[in-house]
Amino acid sequence: MEKFQLTLLFKIIGIGSASGLVYHEDKLYLISDNSTFLYEYHIPTEKLHKIALVENAQDNIAKKEKPDFEAIALKGNDLLLLGSGSTQNRNRLFKYHLTSQKIQERDFEKMYEKIKSQLHISADELNIEGLIVTAETIYFFQRGNGTNGKNGIIYAKDDAENQKFEFVPFDLPKIKNIPATFTDAVLVNDTIYFLASAEDTTSTYLDGEVLGSIIGTIDIKTMKLTGSVQISDTNKFEGLTLYKQSANEIEFLLCEDTDSEVLESNIYLLKLATNH
Template identity: 30%
Template sequence: MTKPILILFLLLITACTKNTMKLEILEERSSNVLPSGSGIIKYKGNYLAIGDDAPFLFMLDEDFTIIKRIPLLENIPTDTRFSKAEKPDFETLELIADDEVVVFGSGSKSPQRDLFLRIVLGDSVRIERYELTAFYQELKRMPMMHDAELNIEATAYHNKQLFLFNRDKNIIFQFGYDAFLQYVQGDAGFPTPLSYSFQLPSIKGLEAGFSGATFLKGASKIVFTAAVEDTDNAYDDGEILGSFIGLIDFSNHEISPSYDFCRVPQNKSQLKIESVTIDEEHSGGTTSLILIADDDRGSSTFLKGNLTW
């Protein structure tokens, strides 16, 4: 029998008032080869990235030049780029262990976007593919998702816990990773989630929505990004109004009921930041990080920066 769903609801009314956080952009590079960047992680001195309409895991060098493409789907030509109606919408990418990576489809359109990939890298590559339609239906039935659209935009992993970030209502779902794997492999019932809902800052009266996340291990903090688009649903794109980056404390093994944030600086145009990864952790409230942005026109932008708080 499936265990009762445990829901921990934390509605955050305001962010921290110190406003001491600052993001300094050190380098910005655009790519027309990697389309619609949606996820990035650091991997053994290089980077791995995905695009929401591309069927590949891209390996990039330190200059963000593509050095390898790993097919994520079977029998797909190397020049494939999916249409909006057909794309798997791979929106999340996170490193679980030294050679284990996970990718989630957003779930915003079923069944096309209901895919979960567990990728084991090394001398050879093993990809396990699982349909998440039933899992996503369980999430949709949770009381916190009432009147909300499912749109999983980010994944984070820490201390055997998996965190999924839903864009609508800015909900974080927390699962035991092993319990989640047992569920998708058919060996256990739906895992018991903790759920948290956040109120994020706004631009022009439109609230930002979660777009990326990872853990800052040395400081036990979640680094998140959130973007603002002028759209009223989880499926359609809209005018890009800007993005934020923030920190949520996790020092007591629970998600804090407050957060710090700052605006992501813009260059020539507003950036829709889609993902964040830690490049190098420093002491004293500073970390070097990498961001990836999607311009909604088929290109991606990579940014190197320093976050201080």
């Protein structure tokens, strides 16, 4: 994974603190951790469309009240948007149907309570930053930037009764002596590509000094880390989506959370060599 190329591809005006993105049919769907909009950006025309998820949707919500959307994933024709679960008001799941444009909201608190109870994760430790949904299984990427450093993948059979959650811990490489922790992930064939960042903080709530970001790979069958490389020592990358793929190269689009109220977001192109 040593060979990579990271470039700023374009800037989107009108969305700040981007925390996740999905590329689908020339469009980028983005979430922001302090907004109650889903953003649809048409790349060829550079047009941004805002989809209100709730009545009186806002672009910039105060930290203590924000829904903290950190995870977005595509399952069939549905986009799933999920709050991090790190506080009481961050427990909502929204489903947006790409064709009908219908929005469904679900309270995810019981699911998060089940996860915390089964896996012995304390309320101030839970911090879901990424989501992968397959036909059979749902995977949550727990960012272990709390005091106990509980970083790993939580997974269970999707929509099963008596859901039983498993937790696979991951000790990721350190940046300036601070462990990197998950910020997003996407599945490509049988490989999980993930982003992780290091921040000088032990709080799931308060931001710290950004020390950099890595991208890595995990074999979904064995749940083993298969590679990683540091791609920045200044950016806190929080969103990852597959863009293009060839025999020798894979391309991703990335977004970063600048922890700022400025309504603009940089979208980066990351190219990785895949020929071994």
